[in-house]
Amino acid sequence: MRHSPLTALLYKQPEGTPAARIVQTLGEHGALSATQLARITGLAKSTISTALASLKDSNMVIEGAWAVRGKSPGAGRPAITITLNPEVGTCVGVLLGVEHIQVILADVTHAVISDASTAMNSDYTPREAVAVASKLIEQAYKSYGLSTDTMLGVGIAVAGPINPRDGKILRASGVPTWAGVNIAEEFKRVLRRPVIAENESNCSAIAELMWGVAKGCDDFVFLTMDMAVGGAVVLRGQLVSGNAGAAGEFGHICIDPNGPQCRCGKRGCLELYAGLERPLSRYSSAQGGPVTIEDVISRAVEGDDVCRAMIRDTAHVAGRGLGIVTSILDPGLVVVGGRLAMAGDLLLAPLRTSFETHSLVRQSGPNPDTDTQIRGSAFSGRGACLGAVGLVLRSCGRSG
Amino acid sequence: MRHSPLTALLYKQPEGTPAARIVQTLGEHGALSATQLARITGLAKSTISTALASLKDSNMVIEGAWAVRGKSPGAGRPAITITLNPEVGTCVGVLLGVEHIQVILADVTHAVISDASTAMNSDYTPREAVAVASKLIEQAYKSYGLSTDTMLGVGIAVAGPINPRDGKILRASGVPTWAGVNIAEEFKRVLRRPVIAENESNCSAIAELMWGVAKGCDDFVFLTMDMAVGGAVVLRGQLVSGNAGAAGEFGHICIDPNGPQCRCGKRGCLELYAGLERPLSRYSSAQGGPVTIEDVISRAVEGDDVCRAMIRDTAHVAGRGLGIVTSILDPGLVVVGGRLAMAGDLLLAPLRTSFETHSLVRQSGPNPDTDTQIRGSAFSGRGACLGAVGLVLRSCGRSG
């Protein structure tokens, strides 16, 4: 099973044969009918039909008579749903977070089989990361009685931009000690499988695109609000990585050129005002003990004024940042993720208000046709790692 | 000739038949050999060969034995260059500027046949625009003995964003009185030809992409520096228009939320600091008479300190704006256009310096691999109108 037929289909052509495109599309969308496949891939019904026949023969896809998603059974012959055969392979997503490493094991339908984490001291080395993640992966396979031979690939979510040309973490990254490391190579050497590394925010955006609030939306912007501030840009269904992989670094938009120095070297970055690191450490010392983002949110929900103000203040600056992003990209949708997004409307309401005063299009009054929507992420914290899982079936034929 | 075979080829399929793609590619690149066509379109040599045969039969393309561009004749059979037959049709580009209307008439090879302008009072109406432009077009055809039957289409460059959904000029536009007008329709009604309207900066970007410094570059950002500040975003060879057509409105990036009110309704927009409108009117009253951008540039070239400072100051703020753009898009190339770009290094040198201090990627020191290049436009003022010409052969099958 070292090189399964699925692997061959996935890691091949840029546009691909009908079979490959079907597998890809099923990977992204889950269960679909033949007609839906035709619509999504743009191929003819007949083409789908013949391709599906051979895919069924080789056991790559299976059919079930379950109701097709989002379709109330009306008149007409009911559709037969097609799914990737879960037994055909597994995908692994790894999140290399600041304080923990998370590993999600999923089948090709993206059904999560296992989700495990290990706490880490911040400033762990790439070598440690590989060791800990490999162990988590191994344990996940072992405890579910699966062979690692079924592993089709590994997606890795990293804090910091990755140069798309050489795969190395950018020197102007969130984790300076990792600068210049090609983390995908490090993992590939040990796991001997296709490994795709991506920026954490980009992974979150992928998750939103595939299964989240941005499903079916080809153009949107993702904003991470957590200790740090990050983001991602999706245009025509594809991540925009930029020349050096630094696209979507909303946290480093200059808000005030005379502001305090940021760890990136510049002054007055958005992250310094809209990130929770500074207000949280101030609040923690005022409280006389460490307070987490989750604590702040639950206290805010309970009505704590200081915590509400903290969220409102970050929302206000973030809205200004989004206004700037909108002057440049004018996205139809902004998805807000990161742990602070779990605050829901406590964050989103002031964010929307601030955005409207700072948005060009909104200056001519509300208009549902042209207004940018702002929505909270559908995932609470797991988004980035799920997105890393999604990377495996998405990024076909790029790295190998 | 009302519906020439070329029109049929141009305004049809989204991806298109080989013949259509060849015509498009020739339209964009000019003279090419069959082999180059195969490389650029991605089609097989054989496909190109057969398609070219029928295109030659129908006289759509002609071959010449001129040396293929950028190819020193080495060993091997010399290439035969293919060009669109200039006699097969003409394209018109219209620029609706603030103070003048410009019309360029070109053949399908984009060779400019005529270039004429009429001065306008600012705040002219769409109806006047159509009348004046139509007259200029008519004169151009008449004075070169061409029939308007050969007109394949008209591209229009407009100051202000255009909603890609309904083609109407956005209400938050540069010319408020034009808000809500579908200028392409207005022209189409009179000219009875395919008309494509685009934002002026977007047209300039198209020109740079097709024939300017961004030739062969699929991802770049265009910055207009003139009385106002605008811009455009090109990703994967395509213009990014945004949800409401307001993508690339760099002039309305918020630089200071407590700054003066901008005509767009927001406060402290980049345009107020990096646009020449305010410094120029101040300087004009100090000089006791109207001074143009061209005057400022020539005085700066001659060594005038006030004019040099004016350019340097706008460059400084613009660099900060570009730094912000880079945090979001991280483009590999920035092309600077608008009349101020004619100042050359007087503008570009301080712009680059300012950009570097405000650019995230640059924080880890210079690196030719990841650094964003900043180049001046290749066109002096004519870019937008030339781009409008280019729109005609480019935007196939969108509007019609």
Next chain:
DNA sequence: CCTAATATGTTCTATGATGAACTTATTACG
């Protein structure tokens, strides 16, 4: 001047996607 090397362009056949027509399976309604 002849041959090798190199590159362009053409021919021919197999493949494989397409679209029209058809079959199948269900609901709606009289």
Next chain:
DNA sequence: CGTAATAAGTTCATCATAGAACATATTAGG
């Protein structure tokens, strides 16, 4: 309960594309 309407999925002739092999036109060098 039967027929019309609707939608899903299949079959098959047609045709466009690609790939391999070939023909053609040039330079380099002995």
